């Protein structure tokens with residue numbers, strides 16, 4: 001068996017905002033052959049690939065049969081082969097970080113607290129501070145959606161950018177990656193993980209479901225601006241629509257404080273954009289992927 005097929009399921013556990021969207025049709029590949037199978041099974045439908053759903057907004061309360069959700073979380077092998085980390089796309093960054101620490105591999109501590117999968121991270125070149133996943137990539141395998149062909153890609157200069165990769169312009173599913181190994185020291189890696197985690201928990205609202213930063217950092221006249229400063233100046237900190245709130249701890253985040261719906265989130269986003277445009281003539285751009 002290569003895939004699991006489910007009908008009429010809640011997507012609540014597949015998005016970290018915990019919006020209770022439903023879909024009529026979902027396929028979970030259990031291995032790479034299952035991804036090939038999923039592509040064939042979903043022919044003619046709109047495909048939505050979900051890793052851990054930590055960077056998406058599900059805008060509909062119900063997705064009918066014309067959309068196929070492909071849920072990647074069971075594609076999760078992780079191993080070291082010939083001095084290279086081989087990781088499947090559905091494995092979490094969290095697991096990757098602890099695995100590398102156990103094997104005294106340096107560089108991946110920054111991944112531990114980013115709640116996505118390797119596939120989602122490669123697509124948007126996830127990272128924090130000076131680290132991004134692309135720094136460690138030797139190759140990535142994808143399955144093309146038009147002909148179900150598997151291709152191994154060796155990314156060249158320009159393939160990855162800030163929170164961006166060329167995967168965004170491909171109609172393909174990321175299935176596996178080969179990552180580099182740099183020798184590290186167990187205790188040092190452990191210290192880094194703990195330090196990063198503490199820094200992030202101090203600043204971010206972790207007591208409510210959320211999907212990370214909502215907007216990209218905007219620019220005006222060449223100057224990079226802070227979203228939270230714009231929100232403070234426009235009285236958006238703590239602003240709430242239904243169950244969705246601009247976090248009062250970190251206004252860069254929208255948090256689900258009370259059974260928020262997708263409509264609550266969309267209205268809150270529109271209000272934030274409207275106020276910032278009116279006050280500062282700045283157009284906010286979403287970091288979230290809209291489904």
Ligand SMILES: Cc1cc2nc3c(=O)[nH]c(=O)nc-3n(C[C@H](O)[C@H](O)[C@H](O)COP(=O)(O)OP(=O)(O)OC[C@H]3O[C@@H](n4cnc5c(N)ncnc54)[C@H](O)[C@@H]3O)c2cc1C
Nearest residue numbers: 049051052053054055116117119120121126127174211212
């Ligand atoms: C509390 C919190 C903190 C965060 N901190 C950070 C941070 O520090 N740095 C950062 O960069 N991000 C951060 N994020 C955002 C998010 O975790 C990352 O963007 C992560 O890489 C998304 O991975 P995912 O598996 O959840 O992707 P999803 O949200 O499931 O999907 C995101 C996009 O990738 C596509 N996709 C997913 N998997 C595949 C695949 N296998 N093949 C093709 N397309 C795929 C989806 O279709 C979608 O378009 C944070 C989020 C939260 C909730």
